[in-house]
Amino acid sequence: MVILQVENLALRYAQRIALSEISLGLSGGEVLALVGPNGSGKSSLVRAISGTLIPFSGRVLLDGQDVQRLAPAQRARQMAVLPQNALIPPAFTVLETVLFGRTPYLNFLGQLSARDEQIARDSLLRVDALALAERRVGELSGGEQQRVLLARALAQQTPLLLLDEPTTHLDLKHQVNLLTLTRDLAHRDGLAVLIVLHDLNLAAQYADRIALLSEGRLLAIGAPASVLTSETLSIVYDLPLKVLTHPTQNHPLIAA
Amino acid sequence: MRPYLLTFLLLMFALLLSVAIGSVLIAPAELWAALSGPGASEVVRTILWDIRLPRTALIALVGAALAGSGAAYQGWFRNPLADPYLIGVASGAGLGAVLAMSLRWPYDFWGLLAVPLAAFGAGLLTVALVYTFAQNGGSVPTTSLILSGVAVSSFATSLTSLLMLRSSGEIRRALGWLLGGISLGGWNAVWALIPFLLVGLTALILNAQALNLLQFGDEQAAQLGLNTRRAKLIIIVAASLVTAAAVSFAGIIGFIGLIVPHLTRFWWGADYRRVLPLSILGGAAILLLADVLARVIIAPQELPLGIVTALAGAPFFVWVLRRSKIGGLW
Numbered sequence: 001m002v003i004l005q006v007e008n009l010a011l012r013y014a015q016r017i018a019l020s021e022i023s024l025g026l027s028g029g030e031v032l033a034l035v036g037p038n039g040s041g042k043s044s045l046v047r048a049i050s051g052t053l054i055p056f057s058g059r060v061l062l063d064g065q066d067v068q069r070l071a072p073a074q075r076a077r078q079m080a081v082l083p084q085n086a087l088i089p090p091a092f093t094v095l096e097t098v099l100f101g102r103t104p105y106l107n108f109l110g111q112l113s114a115r116d117e118q119i120a121r122d123s124l125l126r127v128d129a130l131a132l133a134e135r136r137v138g139e140l141s142g143g144e145q146q147r148v149l150l151a152r153a154l155a156q157q158t159p160l161l162l163l164d165e166p167t168t169h170l171d172l173k174h175q176v177n178l179l180t181l182t183r184d185l186a187h188r189d190g191l192a193v194l195i196v197l198h199d200l201n202l203a204a205q206y207a208d209r210i211a212l213l214s215e216g217r218l219l220a221i222g223a224p225a226s227v228l229t230s231e232t233l234s235i236v237y238d239l240p241l242k243v244l245t246h247p248t249q250n251h252p253l254i255a256a
Numbered sequence: 257m258r259p260y261l262l263t264f265l266l267l268m269f270a271l272l273l274s275v276a277i278g279s280v281l282i283a284p285a286e287l288w289a290a291l292s293g294p295g296a297s298e299v300v301r302t303i304l305w306d307i308r309l310p311r312t313a314l315i316a317l318v319g320a321a322l323a324g325s326g327a328a329y330q331g332w333f334r335n336p337l338a339d340p341y342l343i344g345v346a347s348g349a350g351l352g353a354v355l356a357m358s359l360r361w362p363y364d365f366w367g368l369l370a371v372p373l374a375a376f377g378a379g380l381l382t383v384a385l386v387y388t389f390a391q392n393g394g395s396v397p398t399t400s401l402i403l404s405g406v407a408v409s410s411f412a413t414s415l416t417s418l419l420m421l422r423s424s425g426e427i428r429r430a431l432g433w434l435l436g437g438i439s440l441g442g443w444n445a446v447w448a449l450i451p452f453l454l455v456g457l458t459a460l461i462l463n464a465q466a467l468n469l470l471q472f473g474d475e476q477a478a479q480l481g482l483n484t485r486r487a488k489l490i491i492i493v494a495a496s497l498v499t500a501a502a503v504s505f506a507g508i509i510g511f512i513g514l515i516v517p518h519l520t521r522f523w524w525g526a527d528y529r530r531v532l533p534l535s536i537l538g539g540a541a542i543l544l545l546a547d548v549l550a551r552v553i554i555a556p557q558e559l560p561l562g563i564v565t566a567l568a569g570a571p572f573f574v575w576v577l578r579r580s581k582i583g584g585l586w
Contacts, residue, residue: 052475076481083479089471091526100469104481110529112464156480 002027003160003192004049004079007037009058010230011041011216012050017151018044022058027158028190031183031206033197037237040213043125050081062160066156072090076104079160080153082146084168093107094148097137098123101155123154126181129171142169146223150178154185161185163195167202175199179206204228205246212236263537267316270544274312275304277548279556282308285375311441314505315547316540317449319512320457323539325495328460328512331467332491333396334478336518336576340480340499342402343512344409348382349375349500349506351412354419372452375500382408383496385488398577452501459494460488460532463487465529509562511569518576520549565579566580 004026011019019041034042047053049060051067053122060067062078065233070078080101088097099112106112106177124130127147137145146169153161163182167175183206185191202209204224211221212238214227224228233241233254244253260571276282281305282290290304293432324341328339340346356374390396429531466487469477474484502509503525546568550559 049474050479052478072478072483073481077383078481081476081479083476086476087473089526091521091523092468092471096527100480103465103469106465111464154478 002010002023004194005061005064005065006045006049006056007061008054009045009048011053012046012056017216019048022218024218024221026160026194028192029186029191030209031186031207032193033195033203033210034213035197035200035203035210036213041083041216043164044193044212044216045083045213046081046084046162046196050079050162051075058197070092073104078154078158079162079205080156080158082149082161082163082166084164086149088137088145088149090136092137093133094124094129094135094137095120095133097148098151098155101152113130113235120155123151124148127151127153128177132180143171143174145172147174147178150181150203160205161191161193161195163193164203165196167197167199175202182206189203198227204252204254225252254256259530259534260537261383261522262527263520263534263541267537267541268543270541270548271307271312271316274315274544275308278308278551279580289331293463300557306442310547311547315455315544317446318502318506318509319516319539319543320536321449321453321498321515321539322509322512323535324457324460324532325502327514327517327528327535327541328463328467328491328495330517330525331395331470331490331528332495333401334471334473335398335401336579337402337514337573339511339512339514340495341385341508342573343383343405344407345379345383345386345496345499346508346510347409347412347416349379349496349503350378351416351419352378353504354416358419358422369448372448372501373475375504376497378412379496379500379503380493383492384437384488420510449505453498456498456501458538459490460498461536463494464528464532467491467532471526492561496569500525504559505558507562509513509565511565511572512539512546514566514576515569516542517571518572522571536558 001241002025004174006022008025009019009022010017022045034045034241036042040064042052048055048068051060051070054068054126063074067075078162099116101123102116102119104136105116121130121133127150128145129144129151130146132140132148137148140148146166150163150166151200153163170178179202182195185194186193186208194209197207207224209222210224210227212232214220219236220232228243230241233243239256242255245251246253274286276284280300282300282304286300287304290301293300323585326339329340329343331339332338333343353371353375355378356371359370386401386404386408387396389407390400392400394465466477466482469480469482470484470488515529516539517535520531521540524530524534543565546564547561550561550564553559553564
């Protein structure tokens with residue numbers, strides 16, 4: 001089932017064109033990786049989908065409804081965002097921080113139920129951070145904070161997950177863990193996941209489809225092997241790149 | 257429940273001290289007699305009902321208002337040093353109040369109504385100016401916040417002085433009022449203050465969770481489901497209403513809005529659903545204790561309340577500044 005539909009989206013900052021003619025669809029059960037060089041518009045696209053940036057033209061449909069017409073709480077029940085370089089108040093505990101993911105479900109008095117707390121703990125368990133529950137977020141490492149924010153996104157229990165460069169502060173082990181979790185969320189739990197990745201090899205390994213952005217345009221979208229070709233990548237990254245095939249897992253492997 | 261119990265006990269203790277201590281000491285037995293019926297002497301009853309009780313009630317309300325709005329401003333600006341006094345709202349509201357007083361001194365009904373409304377308008381204008389000067393792409397750095405607070409508040413204070421110099425008859429009274437600690441109009445002031453605080457503080461408490469979310473910045477708050485524009489508007493208007501009402505009846509009293517929310521955060525965590533109600537209760541208690549000090553330090557004379565809070569508050573300010581640099585709690 002199609003959860004996210006981007007239709008002919010264009011975005012401008014003042015006079016500069018940030019995105020143009022972007023169209024894509026994303027269904028439940030699927031991981032779509034968004035790749036491209038710095039400044040190609042990846043974060044702008046995520047922020048337009050999340051409703052933060054207002055499109056110049058075109059629209060973003062969530063479950064058939066225009067994102068710009070949804071109330072914030074409705075939006076937050078449809079899609080959870082893990083922003084890049086997120087501001088994280090240090091004084092809240094990990095559990096408190098994750099519980100903020102339950103905001104779109106709270107009543108007018110803002111009371112949390114035992115069920116909300118259970119959902120928050122389950123989310124922490126999934127990102128392997130339940131042991132940190134009572135710690136203050138300010139005491140954690142960058143990677144731990146990132147996992148806490150992912151748990152907060154999971155606590156929103158949305159059909160769509162937007163992850164903007166979630167692997168940035170993570171070491172290799174936690175990168176692999178996070179991406180494995182991401183894939184499980186799509187394949188086992190049926191979520192639609194849009195994930196911005198810098199590392200093309202991780203994208204090739206973990207995504208079902210890849211969307212390649214360059215200078216605000218969608219150059220290619222499709223299975224990793226069809227998008228990550230040496231001609232396309234060499235032009236987009238302005239660097240001679242070779243595409244090999246992973247010896248055991250049969251996905252593309254990019255080398256300079 | 258322990259934080260609420262402790263704060264409540266502190267408030268009860270402060271209320272008791274404030275009623276009993278002054279130029280005439282009232283012993284507990286006498287106090288009980290005067291409160292419960294015609295048991296005490298006429299003098300004690302008069303002191304109690306006409307002077308001590310309205311003053312105590314007023315100070316408690318003002319302390320609650322300043323600490324509650326201080327906590328809200330800190331959350332709104334995402335800045336630990338935002339206090340109604342330091343960011344200039346109090347001085348702005350003071351200017352509005354003096355402006356209204358130069359037209360009508362707040363003894364009668366219309367005066368009691370007009371002064372807080374004028375203070376409210378001027379306070380809102382001040383906070384808008386300070387925010388405009390201090391903000392930088394949505395965030396408000398501490399230095400710019402304090403500097404624009406100082407600039408705007410100096411300007412407002414100068415205008416206030418100018419106004420007072422021109423309205424010669426009221427200078428002494430207005431000066432005493434401005435430094436805090438003069439209760440105008442006894443019970444009338446108390447009754448006039450209550451509706452403003454009821455509306456403003458209720459709005460703030462209902463928006464405590466919004467303040468929590470705003471700590472993540474507007475973008476994340478919206479992504480978590482908060483209508484950020486509406487919440488921010490309600491909070492800033494409510495905080496300024498409460499500050500303005502307090503300033504209208506007690507003058508400019510600094511640092512309570514800084515000290516009390518910080519102590520509650522220090523002991524009981526950063527969740528605004530706790531910080532706000534505890535600051536409101538604690539603010540009432542702490543300002544009452546400061547007022548008791550103001551009455552006894554140079555007895556039989558009284559020190560203006562604003563001086564006592566500044567004496568304690570300025571060193572505290574430095575402490576918070578150091579902590580916020582180091583990172584720590586905030």
